[in-house]
Each structure stands twice: as C-alpha cells, then as structure tokens.
Amino acid sequence: MYERLYQHSGMLISEKETICPLCHEELDENLMSPNPCVYDTTSFVKYNGLWWFINVWNCRAVLCATENMRGYLRYRKIICDEKTKEKINELVIKSVEEHGALNISGLYGLSDELVEFLENNEDKITIQ
Numbered sequence: 001m002y003e004r005l006y007q008h009s010g011m012l013i014s015e016k017e018t019i020c021p022l023c024h025e026e027l028d029e030n031l032m033s034p035n036p037c038v039y040d041t042t043s044f045v046k047y048n049g050l051w052w053f054i055n056v057w058n059c060r061a062v063l064c065a066t067e068n069m070r071g072y073l074r075y076r077k078i079i080c081d082e083k084t085k086e087k088i089n090e091l092v093i094k095s096v097e098e099h100g101a102l103n104i105s106g107l108y109g110l111s112d113e114l115v116e117f118l119e120n121n122e123d124k125i126t127i128q
C-alpha cells in the first residue's frame with residue numbers, strides 16, 4: 001500500500017487552513033494534498049514508512065527515500081542486487097520522462113509502475 005501526495009503551485013494561509021490559491025485544495029503540514037494541482041507539480045509517494053521521490057541533477061536521476069519531508073532530510077540507503085537495480089533505474093528514467101527530462105534538474109515523482117515494482121520486489125530490496 002502506498003499513498004501519493006502532490007505539491008501545489010502556491011499557498012494561502014488563513015487561521016483555519018492552508019489552501020492552494022489555484023485549485024483551492026486544502027494542504028497538509030507538508031503543503032501537499034492527495035489531489036494534483038492544475039499544473040503538473042511533483043508528487044511524493046509515502047510507502048513503507050518513508051517518502052519516495054526522484055532527484056534529477058546533472059543529467060542523473062537518483063531514487064531517494066527519506067524519513068521526513070521537512071527540514072533536514074534524513075536519507076536512507078536503498079540496497080539491492082544488480083538486476084533489480086537495473087530495472088529500478090529503467091523505471092526511474094521512465095518516471096522522469098513522463099513529466100520532464102533528465103536535463104531538467106529537480107524533483108520528480110515515482111510512476112505507479114515504479115512503486116508497484118518496489119512493492120512486488122520488497123524481498124530483494126533492503127532499506128538501511
């Protein structure tokens with residue numbers, strides 16, 4: 001089981017709530033919501049007690065898992081065999097290309113296909 005949360009294009013803070021000025025979606029403490037914004041913003045997957053996303057920098061895409069989403073990010077190590085690593089890398093690049101390109105640095109969301117691969121191969125993947 002996993003949960004997908006989306007970043008939004010902005011925020012309006014009132015006494016009662018924080019909402020996105022564009023789509024009026026109510027945002028949580030991480031300024032995200034389960035529904036996408038009008039623009040294609042980054043989505044983050046909450047899976048296995050961790051936050052998952054892809055960091056693209058210098059034409060390299062790296063799958064990241066962190067314990068938290070705010071402040072200093074505590075990254076965890078993802079360890080698996082070569083074959084699993086190859087498949088993950090392939091799905092990571094596909095995820096990036098769905099929303100951008102490897103030469104556009106930034107954070108990207110995992111595709112459903114990638115999250116499902118992680119779920120189905122839990123026995124081959126160690127998180128440290």
Ligand SMILES: [Zn+2]
Pocket residue numbers: 008009010020021022023024025036037038
């Ligand atoms: Zn929005």
